[in-house]
Amino acid sequence: MKDQRPAVIILVIFLISAVLLIKLFLIQVVDDSFLKKAERNAIQRVVDHPYRGLIYDRNGKLLVYNNPIFDLMVVPKEFKIGDTTRFCQLFKIEKEKLIEAYNAAKTYSRVKPSPLIKQISTTDFARIQDFLVDYPGLFIMTRSVRSYPNATAPHALGYIGEISAGQLEKDSAKYYSQGDYVGLSGLERFYESELRGNKGVKYKMVNVRGIDKGPFKDGEYDTASVAGKNLTSTIDMDLQLYGEMLMAGKKGSVVAIEPKTGEILAMISAPFYDPNSLTGAEFSKNYRKLNNDPEKPLFNRPIMAMYPPGSIFKIVQSLIGLQKGILTPNTTFACNKSLVACHNHPSPVNLFGAIRNSCNPYYHQAFRMIINQELSTNTFKDTELGLNAWREEVLKFGLGSPLGLDMSGERGGDVPSSRLYDRVYGEGRWKYSTIYSLSIGQGELQVTPIQMANLAAIFANKGYYYAPHLIKAVDGDPTKIPAKYQVRHEVGVDAHHFDLIQDAMAEALYGTANRAIIQDLVIAGKTGTAQNPHGEDHSVFVAFAPKDNPKIAIAVYVENAGWGGRAAASTASLMIEKYIKGQITRPALEEYVLAGNFIY
Template sequence: MNDQRPLIIIIAIVLVSVVLLTKLFLIQVADDSFLRRAERNAIQRVVDHPYRGLVYDRTGKIMVYNNPIFDLMVIPREFSVKDTARFCDLFQISKEQLIEAYTSARKYSAVKPSPLKKQISTTEFARIQDYLIDYPGLFVMTRAVRSYPQPSSANALGYIGEISARQLERDTLRYYRQGDYVGLSGIEGFYEPELRGIKGVKYRMVNVRGVDKGAFKNGEYDTASVAGHNLTSTIDLELQQYGEMLMAGKRGSVVAIEPKSGEVLAMISAPSYDPNILTGAKFGANYMELNQDESKPLFNRPIMAMYPPGSIFKIVQSLVGLQMGVLSPNTTYSCNRSLVACHNHPNPVNLFGAVKYSCNPYYHQAYRAMINREVSRSTFKDTEIGLNAWREYVVKFGLGGPLGIDLYNEKGGSIPSSNLYDRIYGPGRWKYSTIYSLSIGQGEMLVTPLQMANLAAIFANKGYYYPPHLVKAIDGDPNKIPQRFRTRMDVGVDAQHFDLIQDAMAEAIYGTAARAAINDITIAGKTGTAQNPQGEDHSVFIAFAPKDDPKIAIAVYVENAGWGGRAAASTASLMIEKYLRGEITRPALEEYVLAGKFM
């Protein structure tokens, strides 16, 4: 029997060789998954962050632009350091910061990039870029922070910051990633979708040491980022800066509106801050300092501070009374100071005189006529019905709820209804004597400075307004702003009733607000002194000008400054002159306001 073992061995070797060659063929030719895996190991995916849109004022002056900065990114699985001390010295980071940042990055993902050091300046990047090749897993990502050529409009413009974990959870479109910057307040926050742009992606070839070897497949799979949309603000930067100068060292608000459009010309919150300090690497420390400041510079007073309107509200009472048919131009009441305190003026007065002289007892009696209309035999029920009917008129003036400006966190003030007094006193246990302070804008009534400026616009327009807004165009197109800002809102009062009130407001300037008078410019205005239980009363003034062709409506609140005819009226008058004339012709009045000695 022939020995066949050599043949069997040869056959076995051939079979094994065939199997191995087949497998090798499948790996190298037929199946490219291993090739793709190898390529992926050598490809770095780099997100190309877009530049945020720019912000201009209404005259085309730049208000916000981008300043490039760099984030030092790390891929934990690829990163290694042999000499920690040298690394920390080169990259200007402490050992504790390095450990904390690396631990946080590894916790997020071992294979995805995370920031190791954020917001490196151009100068610092130039110093460290040659050392990056010595540390696998490190690369630099270009970003941009906001810069402001003028230290103005901080509360209106807002600021950007790193996205929070809660915001990431709410990001249903999965646009953002950990470490991204996002608008957190002001215009930056409200118009975040328009400003942020569209991210791009670049695929780069790198060797085992992390050295960039060029674009993957000549950039075939790259996508370019798209810059955000540019915004044209309604703000007049020159007027805004002038108002901020006048309010320096004071607490309060100035809001100026173009009546025919609702465009906000100036929005001053005092005290404020330089918006440049909430950019760059010191954002966190500077934010904490501002947040702990007792003067509350981060508090946006024009939309968040709520005060009693005081005597300003009398002009609303006048129109409501006229529209209800309770008042007429000839309705006359005596200045009965046993009802409520008042100052010296001619007595008795009709409606015109009541506005001109701001007579408290007149409105005490007029308001009673609006509330107690003998609808019910019970004075308690009659007051409840009358209050709710009166409130329906008042809220149409944009009071008692947010106006919907293009800023977050706007407060709505309060116009009380019967529900409030039922909770306080119990149903059927309150009457007119409980609520009479509402007649002169006190009591449980609260408004914001923005609402008061809008009220001035309503009187300028004789019965309508456009919701106040801070952006007038997106990429130069006014039709791209939200539709609600282009929708006229009528207050439900006949235009003819406004004529008498406008005339009385113009006369009032020469009585309670003589400092506000401007030669050759007719101002219609109303002073107010909002009571403040915690200290000196607040000085309040609203106005519009020129009376017969209004170009500006304004509200000024100066906290703890007393009578409205002093601080608030003087400030408003200067703002009106600055906007209409472009210059100030009354330096003495300007010096008076800047000195701030109103009491």
């Protein structure tokens, strides 16, 4: 028994050695999980952010480009700082923010880089770059922010900002990471997927201290970023800048459309702001300032503000009446001011005269004929049936719901139905005398400025429109724009009915908007003065020109500016002249608009 002991020991050692060798073989040859873990510890994955696509105006002029900025990155394990006060002075950062950023970076990883100071400008980078060598663990990563060479069209173009936690949760494709920038409004948001491009990835070898040791496997697994697609917008930059000059210091909207295509030539929301203020390191500070401004410069009036259309809606009433055969060119009514107030003009008037002179009593009586057609022997029911039938015709003009503009936040206005009045007054307890204010575009009727401009395009096109849009081409290809912007929408009114309408609108300038008259250029237009219970009335004007071959349709809405023939008509006329003639021949009118003294 004693002689067998060495053999047993040798056998045990052999068996243990065999087990260890087999396990080592499995780890090193069969199972590569440990190898992968080791490589992950030695490889640093660096995302290569693509350049965002540029945005041009319809004539190829640059509206938005990329400007380089720099993020100061830190590897916490390597970071050494002596004089904290001096560091904060050099890098323009508060001590509390420095500590907060460093602790966040350390929590994320002690050996991987994290942002310490974001969005350092080119000027500040030039100032600090010589000091980086004094602080181990710091390096610069280059990124880009948007820049606007002409500081124009902020509401149309939109802005970008750091992605929120909520947006990250909704990112089902998992494209974005915390700290990425995305479009937050305007074209930047709507065409985010086209503008953002595709990220690239670079893999770098790092030692245990996180120091860069060169590309992993000579860059075999690296992928290059792909720049975003460039967009050509429909905006005419010169017209946009001119309109912004005219609307400076005012509140309201200007929307100009090319009638035959639905392309938006200018979209102005006043007051406006410099889009460059929402870029770079001051984004949060400037956004809060703009958001808290009582003048609401961030509010996108052309697509979000809802107003009563006023007398411009009389054109819609006329067309519905003509199409239904309820009105004819010879339908004549007296200007009976006991029905509703009106200004002085010849009486009685036919339909042409009613449009030319914007006769309120005419439309009070015409609207009654449209609504009360004796569809029921019950007066209340007859009004209900007539109103709902009328509403269906109005909706065809692109009112009562969003037009589908390529921007988020578009509101649809409101065209009231019988349900509204049933809720307010009780079922069967209202009739025509309750709703007659709708006849002249007042009361519960609400439209947006973009819808007003679209109405002008419908009048110009004699009965059809293309949904207004801001995109003309993607990467130079006009066929890549969304298909819905190439769909023609008919409003259900025969084209021949528009002949009288267009002639009357051209003549109306001599009756209610003689400031809008341009020599050698026939404009067809309609004024409106929308009642405002909170102050001075709003000035409204829609028009298109030239009358016989329309190239521009426009809507101007100037808040608290009184009569439509003053502020709105004058502004629209100057915009039309600028677009068609390329220059202004009426400097006195331009001075009048710039001065802004419309009430007196």
